[in-house]
Amino acid sequence: MSEAVTHRPDAPARAGASGPPAGSRRRRSPIAPAPATPWLFLAPFLVLFGTFVLLPAGFGVWISLHDWDYTFPTHPFVGLSNYQALFDPSSTAGGPFWESMRATGIFTVLSVPLLLVVPLGVALMMNARFPGRNFLRAVYFAPYVLGVAVISVLWRYLLDTNIGLVNHYLGVLGLPDSTAWLTSQPAAWASLVGVTVWWTLGFNAVIYLAALQDISAELYEAAKMDGAGAWQRFRHVTLPGLRPVLMFVTVNTIIMSANMFGQSYLMTDGGPGRSTRTAIMRIAETGLSSFQMGSAAAMSYLLTVVLMALSALVFWLFRDRDAVRPRKKVRS
Amino acid sequence: MTSLQDTAAPPVGTSRTDPSLRPARRRSLRYLVLYLLALGFVSPLVYMLATSFKTRTEAASTVPSWIPDPFTTQAYQYLFSAPDTPVLTWFANSMLAATATAALVVATASLAAYPLARMEFRGKRVVFALVIAMLMVPGVILVIPNYLIVSELGWLNTLTAIIVPSAASAFGVFFMRQFFMNLPVELEEAALLDGANRFQVFVQVVVPLARPAMATLALLAFLTNWNDFLWPVYVLFSPETRTLPAGLATLQGANQVRYDVLMAGAVIASVPVMLLFSFLQRFIIEGVSRSGLKG
Numbered sequence: 001m002s003e004a005v006t007h008r009p010d011a012p013a014r015a016g017a018s019g020p021p022a023g024s025r026r027r028r029s030p031i032a033p034a035p036a037t038p039w040l041f042l043a044p045f046l047v048l049f050g051t052f053v054l055l056p057a058g059f060g061v062w063i064s065l066h067d068w069d070y071t072f073p074t075h076p077f078v079g080l081s082n083y084q085a086l087f088d089p090s091s092t093a094g095g096p097f098w099e100s101m102r103a104t105g106i107f108t109v110l111s112v113p114l115l116l117v118v119p120l121g122v123a124l125m126m127n128a129r130f131p132g133r134n135f136l137r138a139v140y141f142a143p144y145v146l147g148v149a150v151i152s153v154l155w156r157y158l159l160d161t162n163i164g165l166v167n168h169y170l171g172v173l174g175l176p177d178s179t180a181w182l183t184s185q186p187a188a189w190a191s192l193v194g195v196t197v198w199w200t201l202g203f204n205a206v207i208y209l210a211a212l213q214d215i216s217a218e219l220y221e222a223a224k225m226d227g228a229g230a231w232q233r234f235r236h237v238t239l240p241g242l243r244p245v246l247m248f249v250t251v252n253t254i255i256m257s258a259n260m261f262g263q264s265y266l267m268t269d270g271g272p273g274r275s276t277r278t279a280i281m282r283i284a285e286t287g288l289s290s291f292q293m294g295s296a297a298a299m300s301y302l303l304t305v306v307l308m309a310l311s312a313l314v315f316w317l318f319r320d321r322d323a324v325r326p327r328k329k330v331r332s
Numbered sequence: 333m334t335s336l337q338d339t340a341a342p343p344v345g346t347s348r349t350d351p352s353l354r355p356a357r358r359r360s361l362r363y364l365v366l367y368l369l370a371l372g373f374v375s376p377l378v379y380m381l382a383t384s385f386k387t388r389t390e391a392a393s394t395v396p397s398w399i400p401d402p403f404t405t406q407a408y409q410y411l412f413s414a415p416d417t418p419v420l421t422w423f424a425n426s427m428l429a430a431t432a433t434a435a436l437v438v439a440t441a442s443l444a445a446y447p448l449a450r451m452e453f454r455g456k457r458v459v460f461a462l463v464i465a466m467l468m469v470p471g472v473i474l475v476i477p478n479y480l481i482v483s484e485l486g487w488l489n490t491l492t493a494i495i496v497p498s499a500a501s502a503f504g505v506f507f508m509r510q511f512f513m514n515l516p517v518e519l520e521e522a523a524l525l526d527g528a529n530r531f532q533v534f535v536q537v538v539v540p541l542a543r544p545a546m547a548t549l550a551l552l553a554f555l556t557n558w559n560d561f562l563w564p565v566y567v568l569f570s571p572e573t574r575t576l577p578a579g580l581a582t583l584q585g586a587n588q589v590r591y592d593v594l595m596a597g598a599v600i601a602s603v604p605v606m607l608l609f610s611f612l613q614r615f616i617i618e619g620v621s622r623s624g625l626k627g
Contacts, residue, residue: 037530038447042459045444048436048500053466056477063477070480122369125362138613139370142377145609145616147559149577150598153584154380157591165379165396198373203620210621255470262561266581280472280562287476288566297476304473311468 064298070291082298093286093295099274100282101303103264107278108257110193115253116246119201123208124238137209141202148199148262155195156182156267182268188276192263200256204249208242215241247318251311258307279303377602384408384596391592407596416586419600421572422579427604429494429575430558436495437553438546441504446534448505449512450520460509466502475563482567493567494575498557504549507622511545512538548619551612558605576601 064082066075085093122140126133143151158165159181171177181191215238223233239246261280264270270277279299287296378398383391384407385400391407411419447453448460478497479488487493515538523533539546564578574582576597583597609616 033447033451033453033530035453038451038453038456041447041530041534042444045440045500045505046459048440048496049463049466049502051481052478052497052500053474053502054462056474056481057466057469059477059481060473063480070483122366125366128362130359130363134614136366136370137617138609139373141613141617141620142606142609143373145555145605146377146602147555147577147605148561149559149580150601153580153594153598154376156584157383157594158376158379160591163392163394163396163591165376168394168396202373206617206621210618259470259472265561265565266584283472284475284562284566288479293476293480297473300473300476304470307470308468 060297060300063293064295064301066294068292068294068297070293075294078294082294083302085295086298086302093292096274096277097279097282097299097302100277100279101306103274103276104258104260104279104303106189107192107196107260107276108254110189111196111257111260112250112253114193114197115200115204115257116250118197119204120208122201122205123212124234126205126209127212137202137206140205143199143201144203149266151195151199152263152266155191155198159191159195159267183272185272185275188268188272192260192267192276195267196257196260196263204253207245207249211242211245212238243318243320247314250314250318254310254314255307258303258310380595380598380602383592384599386592388590388592391590391595407590407592408600410590410593411596411600416571417579417583417597418572419576419579419597422574422576423600423604425491425494425573426558426575426577426601429491430554432495433499433557434550434554436499437501437504438550440499441501441549442508442539442542442546443534445505445508445512446538449509450517451530463502463505467506479567488567489569489573491573494557494560494564498560498563499553501553504553507549507619508542508545510622511542515541544615547612548615548622551608551616552619554608555605555616 065077065079067078067082068075082093085091086097088094089098126137157163159167161167161178161180161183164181166181167177167179170179179187181187219237219241220233223237228236259280260278261284264276264278264281268276270281280303283296283299283303286299287293379396382398382400385403385405386397387400387402387404387406390397390400411417448456448463482488482493482497485492487496519537519541520533523537524530528536558575559577560575561577561581564575565581568574568578571579571582580594580597580601584594
């Protein structure tokens with residue numbers, strides 16, 4: 001606390017890497033701040049964060065314990081009956097909710113593996129110096145910048161059964177050219193997953209690429225010297241080096257996929273039937289169109305609990321097991 | 333013959349690959365795959381632009397055309413003149429909301445991140461833990477209560493509802509804190525020893541150094557807000573308050589068959605972000621890649 005003034009400025013305090021190593025003593029500034037100073041800095045953010053993040057996160061629980069119809073002046077307390085109704089598959093709330101959870105589940109199971117593997121393949125191919133690399137990176141990333149509304153409206157046109165480009169060119173190639181891409185199953189899932197991969201591939205690829213460039217070339221050299229082939233170098237140098245980023249990308253992609261709304265809303269309108277109506281669609285309809293906010297809040301907590309459990313599972317799967325058992329398969 | 337296998341994993345237990353003639357063929361295969369893929373990304377966008385200049389009949393033709401014949405601006409004229417599709421107003425709303433949100437995010441997140449990176453005080457760990465916790469929580473639990481809060485504040489059907497709630501950015505605080513932690517502390521210490529107070533140090537020493545990070549955060553916040561979909565669809569309900577994505581949704585509901593008009597709307601929603609992206613793509617991409625936090 002008092003040694004700070006005499007330190008040598010050229011002594012590297014931090015290696016510019018991530019945060020301070022755990023348990024180390026952080027260098028303090030020579031002058032301690034007045035007690036109010038940090039809070040003055042924090043105040044504007046805390047007002048916003050408190051009002052629109054912390055407060056609603058708690059308030060939602062309160063709402064879910066009431067029969068909270070937005071259009072009615074009174075909101076009777078009903079305890080856990082919103083949750084009970086959701087867990088009863090024969091009730092008007094429970095049936096459609098689990099149907100929508102199933103749709104979200106199908107979409108997540110289909111899209112997440114593709115969104116983990118395909119961008120990794122692209123990033124590996126781009127992880128070299130060659131002309132036009134930055135241009136390609138920007139091209140792959142472009143759809144992500146356009147956002148879900150533009151992408152969905154565009155693909156609704158391209159996937160149109162009669163006048164869409166997709167069916168036209170399938171016909172040119174001599175393949176079946178009358179698939180109802182958005183109004184029949186399983187084509188509708190194929191469309192939603194395909195468009196989502198097209199839309200967000202660049203996002204994950206860019207994150208992978210940055211991580212690949214952080215893996216030291218010396219490790220690859222050393223592995224080569226030891227006679228490791230391409231696959232072994234990937235297994236024992238690339239994958240371990242990507243572990244923290246893979247974990248982040250996996251959790252992030254699961255959450256993004258489980259929150260799918262716009263693609264279904266604009267491309268299939270939840271159809272055919274109710275097959276692509278996702279949990280988020282169901283929550284938004286129940287809470288913001290029918291104004292049954294108690295039930296919708298309860299649904300959003302159930303969905304969140306499932307997502308948190310999944311995230312915890314991913315963290316557990318990706319934990320550093322090398323210390324315990326050095327030869328364990330890395331699941332990817 | 334085996335070069336196609338390079339991209340797939342060879343069966344376990346294969347011996348080392350034959351080093352001759354591999355690299356060149358492998359490289360050309362790589363270029364072929366990457367550029368074909370790029371074509372698959374560019375062509376749909378080109379087709380969107382082309383269709384927006386087609387006549388109604390040509391846009392609905394079963395034989396797709398890449399070059400509009402005749403070239404017409406009918407779709408745009410229709411959009412600008414129809415009373416229920418005030419596209420220019422939507423455009424202005426989106427611009428205003430995204431710009432205001434970006435400004436708010438950068439200001440509040442930078443200010444809040446500074447003491448979290450540089451000062452010791454009681455309650456610091458609690459604040460930071462809350463920020464991290466909310467970074468992990470899916471946003472869906474906030475939608476219903478926030479609708480009630482915004483309605484209580486009298487903001488329903490106004491742009492304020494699109495700007496203020498989304499300006500509370502836990503990601504922004506996390507992002508700026510990472511940046512501040514990596515700045516050398518000596519300059520700030522020297523300024524403090526010269527008698528400057530913390531706010532002067534922040535404004536005169538830290539902010540000039542943090543400009544690139546602040547620009548990146550501003551871009552990411554702008555894009556996120558510009559493309560936000562669910563919230564505007566439900567919070568804005570009159571034609572003149574909508575943002576572009578919400579407007580596109582109503583446009584689709586009303587013009588199921590007029591793909592020329594839909595594509596024109598999509599083009600209008602794309603042009604600003606595409607311009608931003610083409611000039612500043614390095615910042616955006618670097619910002620995103622840094623969000624894949626190290627560890």
